[in-house]
């Protein structure tokens with residue numbers, strides 16, 4: 001069972017950050033979806049829920065999502081549903097059930113850098129940028145490639161775009177973790193193709209993207225882009241599926257997502 005010795009409602013981001021840096025065993029709490037499942041001992045738990053970090057808002061160029069925003073809000077907020085064919089809203093729809101999605105946060109999701117994550121795959125396709133209290137702006141792509149930072153994620157920023165998008169996943173059952181997922185966005189002739197749960201972290205299928213950027217999107221090029229994505233990315237085994245199975249379904253999922261985008265145009 002999770003054990004917390006000292007519980008602090010942070011009154012400012014700076015206070016939360018100072019505790020995180022100076023107190024051994026200090027831990028930021030998101031929605032505690034995973035934290036509460038383990039038998040971890042937390043010396044000081046830092047609760048951000050009084051810092052007004054629960055929002056989805058539009059600024060001049062961007063859509064901003066506060067770190068304490070729940071996945072259910074991302075599923076239902078009109079701004080997110082309208083963004084790139086609702087690719088981010090669709091990505092969270094299979095995560096367990098509404099009760100869990102009401103509790104877990106985008107901050108905990110992104111900070112956790114979970115390789116099986118559905119929304120991280122969609123956020124990569126949307127070219128999201130993260131804003132940390134101390135480190136400032138870091139692209140999600142760089143954050144996933146790096147070692148992580150001991151900092152507070154304040155918000156996720158998505159550049160506004162009139163791109164089309166699609167999200168696809170394969171799961172053994174409706175609410176299980178995905179065996180593989182993919183998110184695609186298309187803005188004019190610029191494509192982003194991201195594949196997650198490989199079971200490594202979400203990654204770009206760069207050769208497939210370049211191929212489409214050069215050849216445009218047709219039924220044939222969607223098939224070829226699926227093949228390229230399956231060839232260029234690495235897949236591995238875990239209890240949900242083998243690397244070979246993942247590779248086989250990658251080409252199909254990417255092709256399906258591209259066809260969805262083509263048909264939506």
Ligand SMILES: Cc1cc2nc3c(=O)[nH]c(=O)nc-3n(C[C@H](O)[C@H](O)[C@H](O)COP(=O)(O)OP(=O)(O)OC[C@H]3O[C@@H](n4cnc5c(N)ncnc54)[C@H](O)[C@@H]3O)c2cc1C
Nearest residue numbers: 028030031032033034035104105107108109111117118153
């Ligand atoms: C039973 C179950 C099934 C799930 N199935 C899926 C699934 O199918 N697909 C999927 O994509 N996800 C799934 N998830 C994961 C879920 O969607 C969340 O990503 C996960 O629970 C983390 O979010 P949280 O708010 O609960 O974070 P927490 O558990 O509270 O925190 C996670 C980590 O992030 C840190 N953290 C939290 N907020 C911040 C912040 N603002 N700044 C810095 N660090 C922070 C914490 O210290 C901790 O290390 C599942 C979770 C559970 C419990």
